[in-house]
Amino acid sequence: MPNPLDHASKFVASDDIYLLAHSIGKMPKNAVAYAQSHFFDTWQSSAESIWPQWLTEIDSFKSALADLFNAEANEFCPQNNVSSALSKLVSSLPGSARSSKRTIVMTENDFPSAGFVLQQMQKLGYTLRVIDKHKDPTDLNHWADAINDSVCAVFITHVHYNTNRRVNVQEICRMARAHDAISIVDIAQSAGIVPIDFQRWQADAVIGSCIKWLCGGPGAGYLWVRAGLVSQLEPLDLGWFSHNNPFEFDINHFEYADSSNRFWGGTPSVLPFVTATNSIRLIHEIGVEQIRRHNLALCDRLLAHLPEQATLVSPVSANQRGGTLVIKFDQQERIAQQLQKSGILFDAREYGIRLSPHVYTQSEEIDACIQALSVN
Numbered sequence: 001m002p003n004p005l006d007h008a009s010k011f012v013a014s015d016d017i018y019l020l021a022h023s024i025g026k027m028p029k030n031a032v033a034y035a036q037s038h039f040f041d042t043w044q045s046s047a048e049s050i051w052p053q054w055l056t057e058i059d060s061f062k063s064a065l066a067d068l069f070n071a072e073a074n075e076f077c078p079q080n081n082v083s084s085a086l087s088k089l090v091s092s093l094p095g096s097a098r099s100s101k102r103t104i105v106m107t108e109n110d111f112p113s114a115g116f117v118l119q120q121m122q123k124l125g126y127t128l129r130v131i132d133k134h135k136d137p138t139d140l141n142h143w144a145d146a147i148n149d150s151v152c153a154v155f156i157t158h159v160h161y162n163t164n165r166r167v168n169v170q171e172i173c174r175m176a177r178a179h180d181a182i183s184i185v186d187i188a189q190s191a192g193i194v195p196i197d198f199q200r201w202q203a204d205a206v207i208g209s210c211i212k213w214l215c216g217g218p219g220a221g222y223l224w225v226r227a228g229l230v231s232q233l234e235p236l237d238l239g240w241f242s243h244n245n246p247f248e249f250d251i252n253h254f255e256y257a258d259s260s261n262r263f264w265g266g267t268p269s270v271l272p273f274v275t276a277t278n279s280i281r282l283i284h285e286i287g288v289e290q291i292r293r294h295n296l297a298l299c300d301r302l303l304a305h306l307p308e309q310a311t312l313v314s315p316v317s318a319n320q321r322g323g324t325l326v327i328k329f330d331q332q333e334r335i336a337q338q339l340q341k342s343g344i345l346f347d348a349r350e351y352g353i354r355l356s357p358h359v360y361t362q363s364e365e366i367d368a369c370i371q372a373l374s375v376n
């Protein structure tokens with residue numbers, strides 16, 4: 001197995017011990033050079049034919065995602081972030097808000113932004129059915145209780161930001177399908193750290209971003225829609241790039257793009273997608289399976305030395321966990337200070353301290369973390 005140290009050198013170096021991939025992944029070392037050659041150089045040299053070049057870069061972004069997730073490039077549509085992708089998607093559902101089939105299922109442990117978006121959908125006539133935060137979303141019985149024929153869409157977070165629980169997406173998508181409901185999967189917290197195969201999941205739609213484990217920075221979200229479903233979805237939030245021919249310029253003729261591009265909008269922000277493409281390619285080249293193995297080895301190392309007064313909030317079983325260890329301490333404040341003193345970058349949420357070893361994390365850095373956690 002290649003030495004993970006080789007991969008650490010592909011990311012920017014820092015004096016800190018960086019365990020924040022659940023929030024923002026470290027930047028690849030060549031990010032600036034890549035943006036220079038794939039965005040600024042072309043812009044400087046040929047203002048005339050800039051659109052085709054920019055659109056080629058966005059096509060590369062889609063191809064990079066397709067390779068990573070085992071999907072087709074033209075099924076992806078670039079988005080600013082997960083929240084806006086969700087908003088566009090749910091407001092495009094085919095007539096459900098007016099029919100008896102207008103319930104959307106989600107859980108109280110989803111990222112709050114998703115809750116904010118879905119709550120607004122009640123203004124369009126949808127009803128929300130929320131699986132209570134105390135119910136474990138990895139327990140399929142809760143989903144089975146919530147999904148019935150009144151449900152039009154099921155929102156599934158692959159890996160939860162607060163507990164790092166990982167749900168069985170494939171099975172929940174199957175339940176949704178059995179009740180003729182659309183499944184929407186949020187992979188913001190799992191893309192780049194847990195191997196993902198869209199063919200296996202058979203979801204209807206997947207939304208995500210590149211800022212976390214994909215190390216691709218902000219502004220490069222994406223929406224993937226199953227090809228067979230696209231023609232039934234008519235987004236309300238759109239723009240000239242949602243048109244089947246964006247360069248037609250006839251104000252009296254709008255025709256939805258016949259691909260996921262109908263979810264696009266106005267002038268795309270090109271630069272974030274250029275930066276993200278480089279990162280996605282790097283993560284894919286290293287291999288998500290290898291990154292995952294390295295992450296699990298470091299998590300195991302830390303777990304083996306967890307002090308007695310600590311409680312692991314994220315699942316013990318690696319099969320039910322994303323890349324983050326969420327740990328609750330009796331004296332959380334004091335532990336946080338110790339970590340800070342040791343130069344460890346982490347954060348804390350309602351359920352505890354979050355620590356995320358990525359491919360650039362060295363075992364000595366985890367040892368320093370163990371040391372900081374065990375100081376009395």
Ligand SMILES: Cc1ncc(COP(=O)(O)O)c(C=O)c1O
Nearest residue numbers: 081082083111161186188189209
């Ligand atoms: C599961 C999950 N979904 C979504 C987001 C962020 O959404 P957005 O891209 O709209 O900022 C996060 C951020 O932490 C997240 O953990």
